[in-house]
Amino acid sequence: GEDVEQSLFLSVREGDSSVINCTYTDSSSTYLYWYKQEPGAGLQLLTYIFSNMDMKQDQRLTVLLNKKDKHLSLRIADTQTGDSAIYFCAEKEGADGLTFGKGTHLIIQP
Amino acid sequence: KAGVTQTPRYLIKTRGQQVTLSCSPISGHRSVSWYQQTPGQGLQFLFEYFSETQRNKGNFPGRFSGRQFSNSRSEMNVSTLELGDSALYLCASSARLASDTQYFGPGTRLTVL
Numbered sequence: 086g087e088d089v090e091q092s093l094f095l096s097v098r099e100g101d102s103s104v105i106n107c108t109y110t111d112s113s114s115t116y117l118y119w120y121k122q123e124p125g126a127g128l129q130l131l132t133y134i135f136s137n138m139d140m141k142q143d144q145r146l147t148v149l150l151n152k153k154d155k156h157l158s159l160r161i162a163d164t165q166t167g168d169s170a171i172y173f174c175a176e177k178e179g180a181d182g183l184t185f186g187k188g189t190h191l192i193i194q195p
Numbered sequence: 196k197a198g199v200t201q202t203p204r205y206l207i208k209t210r211g212q213q214v215t216l217s218c219s220p221i222s223g224h225r226s227v228s229w230y231q232q233t234p235g236q237g238l239q240f241l242f243e244y245f246s247e248t249q250r251n252k253g254n255f256p257g258r259f260s261g262r263q264f265s266n267s268r269s270e271m272n273v274s275t276l277e278l279g280d281s282a283l284y285l286c287a288s289s290a291r292l293a294s295d296t297q298y299f300g301p302g303t304r305l306t307v308l
Contacts, residue, residue, distance in 0.1 A: 116296070118296070120299070126301060126302075127199075127201075127285055127299040127300050127301040127302045128285065128287075128299040129299070130296065130297075130298060130299070133296060173238065175238075180243075180250060180251055181240075181251060182228055182230070182240025182241075182242075182243060182251060182253060183228075183230070183238075183240060183287075183297060184240070185237060185238035185239075186237075187237045188237065
């Protein structure tokens with residue numbers, strides 16, 4: 086079955102770039118997503134990339150997709166304290182529901 | 196546009212009881228999906244409804260059921276609650292079925308005692 090893997094924790098200094106990585110196994114995934122979850126809240130859609138794209142940039146966010154290695158990354162430029170949250174990578178194939186990774190806790194050091 | 200709304204936000208039940216959770220999608224969205232989030236299993240897909248019909252179902256027992264109304268609002272029901280059903284239940288809406296982007300509500304925190 087499908088599986089999405091992420092590192093559990095990432096610690097960065099305020100002002101640096103954060104790079105959160107994700108690997109997936111379903112080669113037929115049509116869309117890949119990044120969601121953000123703050124404590125006690127639901128999931129906020131950050132960005133998504135269609136499987137025929139290599140890169141997508143949206144303000145401070147850059148998504149890179151390597152289809153050959155089934156690797157997805159989210160880069161957050163100039164990381165701020167408000168970026169502290171759990172970041173989920175998710176894939177969707179056809180009519181199936183989203184398959185999520187376990188989430189990466191982004192910790193910001195002052 | 197208002198986002199996805201879920202009621203109630205918090206719920207406490209005891210084992211053996213049943214519970215109904217409600218979700219109102221973004222105006223104009225016709226698809227509603229439900230997910231369960233627990234510390235151990237993470238986020239897992241429960242089911243998806245479109246045009247009042249269940250279109251897809253995850254790997255959950257029959258105690259978990261749902262329905263969708265003609266105005267696209269959806270309810271999820273869990274019967275004979277177990278301690279392991281304690282979780283954050285998230286609803287997501289999308290404009291159409293399948294590959295459309297899903298937008299999530301704040302969730303309902305269910306605690307089973």
